Amino acid sequence: MQLQAKYVALALLSKRPMTGYEIKKNFEGPISFFFEGSYGSVYPTLKNLEKEGCIEKRTIIQEDRPNKNEYSITESGRVVLAQYYEQPVEEDNVRSDVCMRLFFGGKMDEGEMLDWIGQSRKQHEAKLSILQGMYDQYHQQMPKHQLLSLTIGIRYHQAKIDALLECAAMLDNHKEEK
Amino acid sequence: MQLQAKYVALALLSKRPMTGYEIKKNFEGPISFFFEGSYGSVYPTLKNLEKEGCIEKRTIIQEDRPNKNEYSITESGRVVLAQYYEQPVEEDNVRSDVCMRLFFGGKMDEGEMLDWIGQSRKQHEAKLSILQGMYDQYHQQMPKHQLLSLTIGIRYHQAKIDALLECAAMLDNHKEEK
DNA sequence: GGCTACATGTAATGCGTTACATGATTTC
DNA sequence: GAAATCATGTAACGCATTACATGTAGCC
Structure with a gap:
């Protein structure tokens, strides 16, 4: 239950539905000062979250570009996130x-x-x-x-x-x- | 070749010989603002470094306390460390x-x-x-x-x-x- | 009597990184 | 023509965490 891609992805999706690609964008930009992650962490994480019923996938077909998989958070996903927030705050992790x-x-x-x-x-x-x-x-x-x-x-x-x-x-x- | 227990342990041992216990002490105290680690990372790391010939073990028998394994860096260990320093500086890793x-x-x-x-x-x-x-x-x-x-x-x-x-x-x- | 310090390790599990694999479209 | 953007994934590998396991000595 520590700070990991799973909870950050869930928190991102609690704001609005997103694709893996967009989540990665957040991981490397606006959010990067407290969490970073690569595609290799994003897509598997999304797959797991879906398996656990925390998020749902919707495929958007696009013709000029690759299709998108847009994920949205489920009720049970919100519960998991809420449980996360109830835990005591973890210490910052730094490697410099x-x-x-x-x-x-x-x-x-x-x-x-x-x-x-x-x-x-x-x-x-x-x-x-x-x-x-x-x-x-x-x-x-x-x-x-x-x-x-x-x-x-x-x-x-x-x-x-x-x-x-x-x-x-x-x-x-x-x-x-x- | 990124910042991990291996290089920090090696750097610590480049100053003076130490036991795993002492290294852990450093990981949680004086050095903790740029690197942290638990016993579960210290001892296996030491074992690997020894296997790679980067450090050498010397067992110190103690009667009133548990025996110590004191490790010291070898020449080849110093080379590995020097190679590390030659790499470009990695970005800080933060999870908050x-x-x-x-x-x-x-x-x-x-x-x-x-x-x-x-x-x-x-x-x-x-x-x-x-x-x-x-x-x-x-x-x-x-x-x-x-x-x-x-x-x-x-x-x-x-x-x-x-x-x-x-x-x-x-x-x-x-x-x-x- | 209980806690802390000393001291070393293993096992399971898992999260994450790197590299691989593909490919169209747009911008410079 | 090259590079960046859009877009999704897998596979291998590995480092690290957590929990387990053990035991003495000294201090309050």
């Missing part, structure tokens, strides 16, 4: 490659470390700009709670970028002292 | 239950959402205080690079706590407006 590298990479030269920091900064900046874009575009019509988590995401990436910049500055100073 | 709940939980009443925020805040505060403790205690004798990643960890938790507080305030305002 940069942090590991900085923590252990003491013998590397500063250039290497600065490069790592730069790479990571770019990654965070890219994500931040997605979130910032969402905020700028939708913040007026967005329900408050969504704004909340968006804010958390923005803060998170911003804090990470700031911290990385600070780290880079510290390394630069260190270099000059030599 | 609170964010998901806030993002989707629009129909919940404010009380429920405030409770989620409170739970999450406590979790982050607990972790922050571990890191802060480490900083206060060791920052003078700690090598710079470790200080860097510690700083990132502290910033991360602090930002999360701030954002959560802000969210709670927004919800409170919203409540009063009713």
Whole structure:
């Protein structure tokens, strides 16, 4: 009963019916600051949810494009989701490659470390700009709670970028002292 | 070749020999802001690394306590670790239950959402205080690079706590407006 | 008397990643 | 002509989680 593709997909479908393709879009964009997943997780998850009776499939035939399978949540799916929300909040799960590298990479030269920091900064900046874009575009019509988590995401990436910049500055100073 | 227990264990052992128990200690404490893992991941990982020739076991017999298996990194282990560092930096992986709940939980009443925020805040505060403790205690004798990643960890938790507080305030305002 | 720290492991299960496989249409 | 978008899936593999299993010593 922990945070996994199953519940996120269900939550997405509780808003409106969607195809696997659309769910994946969400996994990599608007939602990516708290959950990510690939096709290899989306389609099997959808299949399982259907088997469990949590969602229903409707095939939409399209002529110029591949057919779609649109899924919608069932009553029993809503129950499962509600049970999820009743559980205590799980701790955030983080795995950070940069942090590991900085923590252990003491013998590397500063250039290497600065490069790592730069790479990571770019990654965070890219994500931040997605979130910032969402905020700028939708913040007026967005329900408050969504704004909340968006804010958390923005803060998170911003804090990470700031911290990385600070780290880079510290390394630069260190270099000059030599 | 992505961030997994294997490389973190190897990196830990590159500093000094350790037992599985000690590695687990690191996974849940000093390092937990960028990697976490349980015994079920530590011991099998160690076994694999030994099989691959990356580490060596030495059994230390103790009379008043259970025997220890102390592992140390081998030359070939260092090579594997170096190859890891040569790879491009991976993006951070995050899964955040609170964010998901806030993002989707629009129909919940404010009380429920405030409770989620409170739970999450406590979790982050607990972790922050571990890191802060480490900083206060060791920052003078700690090598710079470790200080860097510690700083990132502290910033991360602090930002999360701030954002959560802000969210709670927004919800409170919203409540009063009713 | 009970909890925590010390100490190591296995087994089952499962979620997720990567790579594979296909193919039309639109945009640059 | 190349790349991106739309669209769905499978198969293999593997890392990790949870629960199980055991036992002493020291501290409150």
